[in-house]
Amino acid sequence: MNKHMLKSIKAEAIKQHKSVYHSSLMYFSMLIWPVLHLFSSYYSYKPFEGSAASELVAKWVGEDMIFAFILFGYISFIFFKCFVQSAWRFSFERISGTLELIYLTPASRLGVMLGNALASLFESAWMFTVFCVGAIVLFTDLNISSIFMPIVAVFSLVIPSICWGIFMNSLFMFSRDTGIFFTLFQTPMELFGGAKIPFPAFPIWAKLIGGFFPLTWSASIVRKIFMHGAIFADIKAELILLTLICIGLFLLTLLLLRRGESYARKTGNMALF
Amino acid sequence: MIINNILATARRNLTMQTRAYPVDFFFSKLLTCFFTILGSFFIYNIVFKGNVTNEFIQYSGTSDYMSFTILGSFMYLFVVGTFLNVSRSFITEMREGTLDSLLISPVNYMGYLSGNMLEQTMITAGELLIAILITIPFGLRFANINVASTMLSIALTLIALFGMSIILSGIMIYFKDTYLSQNTVFSIIYLTTGILFPIQYLPSWLQVISNYIPVTYSLRTLRNSVLTGLDITSQYNDFKQLAVLSIVYFTVGMLMIRRIVKKAPERQFI
Amino acid sequence: MLIAKGLKKNYISKEKTGFLKSRLKTVEAIKSLDLTIRPGKIVGLLGLNGAGKTTTIKMLSTLLEPDGGSCSIDGLDLTRDAFKIKHIVNMIAGGERMVYWRLTARENLEYFGKLYNIPNNELNKRIDNLIEFVGLNERANEAVEKYSKGMKQRLQIARGLINDPKYLFMDEPTLGLDAPIARDLRKFTKSLANKEGKGILLTSHYINEIEELCDYVYIINQGQKVMEGSPKEIASIVANCTNKYHIKINSFPDKLKVQLETYLSAIQSDYQLDGADGSFEICVSTHKDIQSELIAMLSQQTKIISFAAMEPKLEDAIITLSEVRAYEQAHA
Known part of the structure; x- marks a missing residue:
């Protein structure tokens, strides 16, 4: 990573941040929407809570921990979701013609993607903090083994979600029809990634799909750390899987960026819409 | 005149939509609906092995959880479709610079908006037909349907959604924003109107909000008509509330949009 | 010096033939184009209709990859050394979209300047100069969305100069500008070439602009060169028939x-x-x-x-040429 690339990352992150958070209402909505969605998820469990199957569920979710289960799943989901959203916003630069101007410069493409993703890291970090503070206030019985583990949790959210973000960015750069990618990645990620529904309860085919989303393993790590007092050894398997997925995503991103630009240079579809 | 406006607008929209994103747009919406229902299916069948609480049966009047959420998802699909299309119509014209050419013509606002609504209703109705086919395996049941009250519920719902989207349209033009306003409205409706769970679970202060959103009554009458098969008279109160809210939203919307759109060209430069 | 030989570009586009069906269609946007831009000279690119002016500019600015032919810019190869070339070329297109509306003029320029890896001190100086030059000093710290069309376009021009390019490609730069601003821009374009020795390629709908500014003009039609020469030469060659x-x-x-x-x-x-x-x-x-x-x-x-x-006026020449072409096509 050279100096020019660092500069591109920084410039892109600042630009993206200023473009998106031009209005103070953005900060407000960044909290209000997730809170509303969180409660929607929580209440959608209500028709079952206390039914005959409750004991069954306790084995996956933990006794009386449905809200905590959803909350930590949701916190993890938000991290990834922010990046998909920012990629989606980035894809609009094609329409406004600024994508072409970025390609006109000799800036590192990976740097621009990374900078763009980092801008939304700010968004998720802000929500993460608020939600975590909320969780600590709400639940006095959070079970955390040591002060070291929440840091592990943060890392296992930040790094995979950035990898996911730059992957999404480069994917969105490749195609003009970004709406379909959004649907293909965002909603299934929420469902199969186990943000709302316990992953271990899934049938095998759903597990196979979910296993590819880094969110699945990040959410599992976060829940184990905050709800079940996991120590490092308890999450080793998830960490290994996450690392492999991240490396895979990163390589795919590099490939997509290279192929994407040369494809755009051939077809001239960078600005056409 | 007004009929011409309606038809011209509807035709223009259909042409643009089929030209720009035919397959893409269609699959996006259907997939979203599909995944929402699949999520409910997992929770109901896999996590809770088909058990709901008596409380749920009491609140919703049915033990058919899957049909309950499928109808909720359909309604949400309709709400989102209408708002995205009708509410954004004016501001999109403003952004693309066609608003001026529209205002120069003696266009009838009501006709223009109804045209958008008509096109939207046709598209979403088509999507819903396919969605129904997809969701039958998940357990959508029509056995008890009361056709008359279902039709009335749908008709009133259309007027209500039309009114709501006109108001939202005005807000969008006024604040020159679509992203914040539309997503806030979607989130509120998703939580408070009983899309995925009976609103009785909500804290009472939130239920107060629910009672002022027509979608709440739309959902209740739709579910009662389709799932329980209640007739119009036994749902008299809900229908009355829905009708009153529809008229109120619609009137407020029309009064508001006229003023705001007229001022829009001036505000474009602020 | 920029020397292009036999540049070629085909577009393959999907043509919708039904709901899910489509077939591929090849369009020859540029058939074979030779073009030379010397430092300090302004070269005009005039097209009759749908001639491929923008495609040419995008190829030269590395946004599009030529499908054939060769082009070297100061000894660098357009295809092989695209990244090095990006440092020494820039493009200014007409229209008001291509900047970030929610950022200020200064922020826009800072952003692009950093993508060009310009050292901060120098970048700040350059931004001050450019903002001054395009006359946006008073509103440099206001969001672009509040600018008028002309101001957005002036920002666009400043952006095109942010990396102090040796070669500048201007695609209809005065489109939609007020007459006085367009005149200033012409003056400035001239001084960019004469004083700073930049090589400039200019397309414009305003033939008088080309006639006034350009040292040399290429006329292309449907991806092919029809004629080249100084504006006077072209006018008199064509005007010989009228x-x-x-x-x-x-x-x-x-x-x-x-x-x-x-x-x-x-x-x-x-x-x-x-x-x-x-x-x-x-x-x-x-x-x-x-x-x-x-x-x-x-x-x-x-x-x-x-x-x-x-x-003989260049404008008459162009009109005559396009009439001749239309006649030839109709009888081809």
Whole structure:
């Protein structure tokens, strides 16, 4: 990573941040929407809570921990979701013609993607903090083994979600029809990634799909750390899987960026819409 | 005149939509609906092995959880479709610079908006037909349907959604924003109107909000008509509330949009 | 120096033939184009219609990859050294979209400057100069969405100069600009070439602009070069087929009329008569240079008050060319 690339990352992150958070209402909505969605998820469990199957569920979710289960799943989901959203916003630069101007410069493409993703890291970090503070206030019985583990949790959210973000960015750069990618990645990620529904309860085919989303393993790590007092050894398997997925995503991103630009240079579809 | 406006607008929209994103747009919406229902299916069948609480049966009047959420998802699909299309119509014209050419013509606002609504209703109705086919395996049941009250519920719902989207349209033009306003409205409706769970679970202060959103009554009458098969008279109160809210939203919307759109060209430069 | 030889670009586009069906269609946007831009010179690119001007500019600015031919810019190869070339070229396109509306002018320039890896000190200085130059100083810290069309375009120009490019490609830069700003821009473009030695490629709809600014002009039509030369050369080459003479004569006897008509129809030419208050003005358009013959014929029978051979204008040349092309195509 050279100096020019660092500069591109920084410039892109600042630009993206200023473009998106031009209005103070953005900060407000960044909290209000997730809170509303969180409660929607929580209440959608209500028709079952206390039914005959409750004991069954306790084995996956933990006794009386449905809200905590959803909350930590949701916190993890938000991290990834922010990046998909920012990629989606980035894809609009094609329409406004600024994508072409970025390609006109000799800036590192990976740097621009990374900078763009980092801008939304700010968004998720802000929500993460608020939600975590909320969780600590709400639940006095959070079970955390040591002060070291929440840091592990943060890392296992930040790094995979950035990898996911730059992957999404480069994917969105490749195609003009970004709406379909959004649907293909965002909603299934929420469902199969186990943000709302316990992953271990899934049938095998759903597990196979979910296993590819880094969110699945990040959410599992976060829940184990905050709800079940996991120590490092308890999450080793998830960490290994996450690392492999991240490396895979990163390589795919590099490939997509290279192929994407040369494809755009051939077809001239960078600005056409 | 007004009929011409309606038809011209509807035709223009259909042409643009089929030209720009035919397959893409269609699959996006259907997939979203599909995944929402699949999520409910997992929770109901896999996590809770088909058990709901008596409380749920009491609140919703049915033990058919899957049909309950499928109808909720359909309604949400309709709400989102209408708002995205009708509410954004004016501001999109403003952004693309066609608003001026529209205002120069003696266009009838009501006709223009109804045209958008008509096109939207046709598209979403088509999507819903396919969605129904997809969701039958998940357990959508029509056995008890009361056709008359279902039709009335749908008709009133259309007027209500039309009114709501006109108001939202005005807000969008006024604040020159679509992203914040539309997503806030979607989130509120998703939580408070009983899309995925009976609103009785909500804290009472939130239920107060629910009672002022027509979608709440739309959902209740739709579910009662389709799932329980209640007739119009036994749902008299809900229908009355829905009708009153529809008229109120619609009137407020029309009064508001006229003023705001007229001022829009001036505000474009602020 | 920028030397392009035989540049070629095909677009493969999907043509929708049904709901899910489509077929591939190849369009030859640029068939084969030779082009040279010397430092310090302004080269015009004029197109008749859908000629491929923008495609050419995008190829030269590395946004599009040529499908054939070669191009070297200061010894760098357009395809192989695209990244190095990006440092020394830039593009300014007309229109108001291509900047970030929610950022200020300064923030926009900072962003792009950093993508070009310009050291911070220098970047700040350059931004100050550019903002001053395009006359946005008073509103440099305001969000672009509040700017007028012209201001957005001026920002666009500043952005195009942010990396101090050696070669600048301007695609309709004055499109939609107010007359005084367009004039300033022309002046500035000229000084960029003359004083700073930048090589500039300019496309414009305003032929007068090309005529005023360009040292050399390429005319392309449907991806092919039709003609090249200095604006004067082109005008006179083309104008050879349409010489125009405005002649004022004191009387127009019938005998002369018959003689003139016979003479002109023999060389497939024509004239128009504008006479009023006993004065006669005839306007002759012809393919040939018949100045001396005309004078001889007229002076025998009447008195010539004035005789003007019209200076050929580039605009006439272009119109003639496009008419000729349209005729050729219709009969191809």
